[in-house]
Amino acid sequence: MSPIDTEEDLANPRVTAADLRDAWPVLDTEGRVEGFRHLMSAEAEEFFLELSAFDRAQVVLGLPSAEQRWWLRALPPDDLADVLQETPEEERPRLVELLDDATRREINVLLAYSEDEAGGLMNPRYARLRPEMTVDEAIGYLRRQTRERVESIYYAYVLDQESRLLGVVSFRQLMMARGDARVRDVMAQDLITVPDEMDQEAVGRLFAQHDLLAIPVVDAQGRMQGVVTADDIVDVVREEATEDIQKIGGTSALEAPYLQVGFVDMFKKRAGWLTLLFVGEMFTASAMGHYEHAIERAAVLSMFIPLIISSGGNCGSQASTLVIRAMALGEVRLRDWWRVFLRELAAGFSLGLVLGLLGVLRIVIWQSSFHSPDDASQGYYGQHYHLIAATVFTSVLGVALWGTLAGALLPFLLKRSGLDPASASAPLVATLVDVTGLVIYFSVAIALLSGTLL
Amino acid sequence: MSPIDTEEDLANPRVTAADLRDAWPVLDTEGRVEGFRHLMSAEAEEFFLELSAFDRAQVVLGLPSAEQRWWLRALPPDDLADVLQETPEEERPRLVELLDDATRREINVLLAYSEDEAGGLMNPRYARLRPEMTVDEAIGYLRRQTRERVESIYYAYVLDQESRLLGVVSFRQLMMARGDARVRDVMAQDLITVPDEMDQEAVGRLFAQHDLLAIPVVDAQGRMQGVVTADDIVDVVREEATEDIQKIGGTSALEAPYLQVGFVDMFKKRAGWLTLLFVGEMFTASAMGHYEHAIERAAVLSMFIPLIISSGGNCGSQASTLVIRAMALGEVRLRDWWRVFLRELAAGFSLGLVLGLLGVLRIVIWQSSFHSPDDASQGYYGQHYHLIAATVFTSVLGVALWGTLAGALLPFLLKRSGLDPASASAPLVATLVDVTGLVIYFSVAIALLSGTLL
Numbered sequence: 001m002s003p004i005d006t007e008e009d010l011a012n013p014r015v016t017a018a019d020l021r022d023a024w025p026v027l028d029t030e031g032r033v034e035g036f037r038h039l040m041s042a043e044a045e046e047f048f049l050e051l052s053a054f055d056r057a058q059v060v061l062g063l064p065s066a067e068q069r070w071w072l073r074a075l076p077p078d079d080l081a082d083v084l085q086e087t088p089e090e091e092r093p094r095l096v097e098l099l100d101d102a103t104r105r106e107i108n109v110l111l112a113y114s115e116d117e118a119g120g121l122m123n124p125r126y127a128r129l130r131p132e133m134t135v136d137e138a139i140g141y142l143r144r145q146t147r148e149r150v151e152s153i154y155y156a157y158v159l160d161q162e163s164r165l166l167g168v169v170s171f172r173q174l175m176m177a178r179g180d181a182r183v184r185d186v187m188a189q190d191l192i193t194v195p196d197e198m199d200q201e202a203v204g205r206l207f208a209q210h211d212l213l214a215i216p217v218v219d220a221q222g223r224m225q226g227v228v229t230a231d232d233i234v235d236v237v238r239e240e241a242t243e244d245i246q247k248i249g250g251t252s253a254l255e256a257p258y259l260q261v262g263f264v265d266m267f268k269k270r271a272g273w274l275t276l277l278f279v280g281e282m283f284t285a286s287a288m289g290h291y292e293h294a295i296e297r298a299a300v301l302s303m304f305i306p307l308i309i310s311s312g313g314n315c316g317s318q319a320s321t322l323v324i325r326a327m328a329l330g331e332v333r334l335r336d337w338w339r340v341f342l343r344e345l346a347a348g349f350s351l352g353l354v355l356g357l358l359g360v361l362r363i364v365i366w367q368s369s370f371h372s373p374d375d376a377s378q379g380y381y382g383q384h385y386h387l388i389a390a391t392v393f394t395s396v397l398g399v400a401l402w403g404t405l406a407g408a409l410l411p412f413l414l415k416r417s418g419l420d421p422a423s424a425s426a427p428l429v430a431t432l433v434d435v436t437g438l439v440i441y442f443s444v445a446i447a448l449l450s451g452t453l454l
Numbered sequence: 455m456s457p458i459d460t461e462e463d464l465a466n467p468r469v470t471a472a473d474l475r476d477a478w479p480v481l482d483t484e485g486r487v488e489g490f491r492h493l494m495s496a497e498a499e500e501f502f503l504e505l506s507a508f509d510r511a512q513v514v515l516g517l518p519s520a521e522q523r524w525w526l527r528a529l530p531p532d533d534l535a536d537v538l539q540e541t542p543e544e545e546r547p548r549l550v551e552l553l554d555d556a557t558r559r560e561i562n563v564l565l566a567y568s569e570d571e572a573g574g575l576m577n578p579r580y581a582r583l584r585p586e587m588t589v590d591e592a593i594g595y596l597r598r599q600t601r602e603r604v605e606s607i608y609y610a611y612v613l614d615q616e617s618r619l620l621g622v623v624s625f626r627q628l629m630m631a632r633g634d635a636r637v638r639d640v641m642a643q644d645l646i647t648v649p650d651e652m653d654q655e656a657v658g659r660l661f662a663q664h665d666l667l668a669i670p671v672v673d674a675q676g677r678m679q680g681v682v683t684a685d686d687i688v689d690v691v692r693e694e695a696t697e698d699i700q701k702i703g704g705t706s707a708l709e710a711p712y713l714q715v716g717f718v719d720m721f722k723k724r725a726g727w728l729t730l731l732f733v734g735e736m737f738t739a740s741a742m743g744h745y746e747h748a749i750e751r752a753a754v755l756s757m758f759i760p761l762i763i764s765s766g767g768n769c770g771s772q773a774s775t776l777v778i779r780a781m782a783l784g785e786v787r788l789r790d791w792w793r794v795f796l797r798e799l800a801a802g803f804s805l806g807l808v809l810g811l812l813g814v815l816r817i818v819i820w821q822s823s824f825h826s827p828d829d830a831s832q833g834y835y836g837q838h839y840h841l842i843a844a845t846v847f848t849s850v851l852g853v854a855l856w857g858t859l860a861g862a863l864l865p866f867l868l869k870r871s872g873l874d875p876a877s878a879s880a881p882l883v884a885t886l887v888d889v890t891g892l893v894i895y896f897s898v899a900i901a902l903l904s905g906t907l908l
Binding site for chain 2: 025026046049050079143154171175176190204207208209210211212213230231232234235238241242244245246248249250251254257258259263266267270271273274277278281282284285289292295296299300302303304306307309310311313314315317318320321322323325326329331332333336339340346347350351354355358359362425426427430431434438
């Protein structure tokens, strides 16, 4: 099975799913649709079901209308809604028209929810039972339901006349119960449900916490709307982590696979943050302007600028990513900020101590091993090298401590203001700390070196 | 329900699960065990099942031996193995001794696998069928199996005499089939399996790709060993993302909740990388040493150092996190490096162009709006401000391009060398780019400013 790289090869009807899977990342939309249409029908279905919602939408949009109908109908309603969410809004009404009446109604309900809330994730088809049924009746009823359109019968939900959720019974429990027992006596009542408007990240946390395979979704009146299953949550957890990682790296979330994002889109997602960071970092030029005289008198000071400000940025980047992730996992809540502050105070101080001592070590070794190009008698950093060492030590300690605290607390500030804590990206923290780091460094230098070097 | 903060309160027998859940993050080990033992037994079981493997291990280790036995036996074997993995190695043999013979055998098999491979995730209890059974026999047989110890009967696996996996049949398919059909004729044969040694990250990708609720695990001889279910994969995907995020932030993976990691442990995980980065960043001091004469002659050059090197770091941090995540999701493979290179070449160039022009704009505005403290007639940056602007523009363009390419390609290099691409953390990329950024900046400055400022 050699990879296929050219469209000529794809036009050849001998395309296998394995070939296409291999070539997929390097094909453009046209090539993908072309390749897909040349799969044998048995393989095509499996291949289609493997694709992400994004790729499915891309393929469907490239097909003629009759084939579109076929592929859309092959999907269960929750997956179908995901695919429609990935199509341009002006295309959706036409695609929805291709569905049968019952599915169209379901899809319109799902599309009314935002993609990232429980209602947008749920499957509206689930197995329903009445509390007064016997176990044998229930098993027979489920057996009939599965012949129709219910995707999953792992759990059956017990509803009253108004569709309010009374309890849940797993298939396993039905099988273990006596045939003449009532469903109401077998079902579990202390079940976990989620409101239809709950954010998908919170739904993901519930799944992780309780190790569940399915959670029912209810509306504000307690009426059951659908079921979210763990396989959908695997995707959600991956997506949410991807968004956080991209934000931590200082990009807006891409919302599509890296190689699929067009150049202009990619540029926009990245240029916005970079411009903001660049403008923020311009304050370093202003800060440096203030200290220009100090640098003119002691150029040696400028040598340590990158080292000192980067220490703050690195410490801040560590602290902010740890806190951002702990928040996303629900390990740290807003009200824990004081505990985090105390921990990071201790961490920042000890880390700053280690780095500061490393800086001193560097100066002492260089001082005794090399000599300045100007004056061979004075060692590398001149006669006042111990004062320079003291300046570097104190500045690194101060900058590391400040960077750590700023990095740890910025996510709390963002969350408190209703923003995404993950926006406290490594580059943002580094930029904040660079400006203040320079002020710390030169203040220390002026305090310690006035009368000698300055 | 007010939160509980003191141990006195916890010694009070009126502790509810809600109270304990609330206080959990701020309690030490002793407080947690104490609180847990004061729960009513019905609540305690539910509470215990909600805890992470890490927390379960912590609680179990604090209990007397008789209670340990009870709680360990409450867990299915895969979860039990996870808990044991979280206990100190010297405690494990004693805890395993508390189990009944059959479970002990299962657990010893699971513990032989590493935590992060398919064998370490799987549940060894699953529903088995023979191919020659009729559907009615199969349903009856499953009904008896569920009374015993099989956790999940959503799928039943069809095995031959040597336990080799022949096919799978969902409960739904059994229910829909005619009672006298043979299992071999109903089962699906083109099923997805994973080898027992497959890395959990790859298993997670398979679940995400195929939207499955369970995947069977087979050994090298094709014999079925157990089942991995989607609820376990939700945890895996979260864990893997957490590790990647922590690495991207420049820390070693914590492997426990943020607030649970002891100070010494936390310090070690962070100090290692920070020290490495600090030593790497020392090269900036060496690079600056080379250009000390240039700075002595034109201190104005030093003003832009943080701005220029941080642009490279920010571009690099964007590119590396995008590529790291795309690799983890399987969107980008090693052999795609050339496509990524070309994309990032274009991205780096256009981003550098934008940032470089912003830098020029800044210099032009400052030049005309402010004046230098030394010489009011020359504007802020002196008579050669256009040369300074040209230097900043060229350097920012060069540094942004270089930072973007270095950030994008470093994860490929790491992966190629068998290392984790996520180690290409934002701080590591920034450090690499800082040193080279200085060289680029001063080389450009010397080329453009010789004869005027230098």
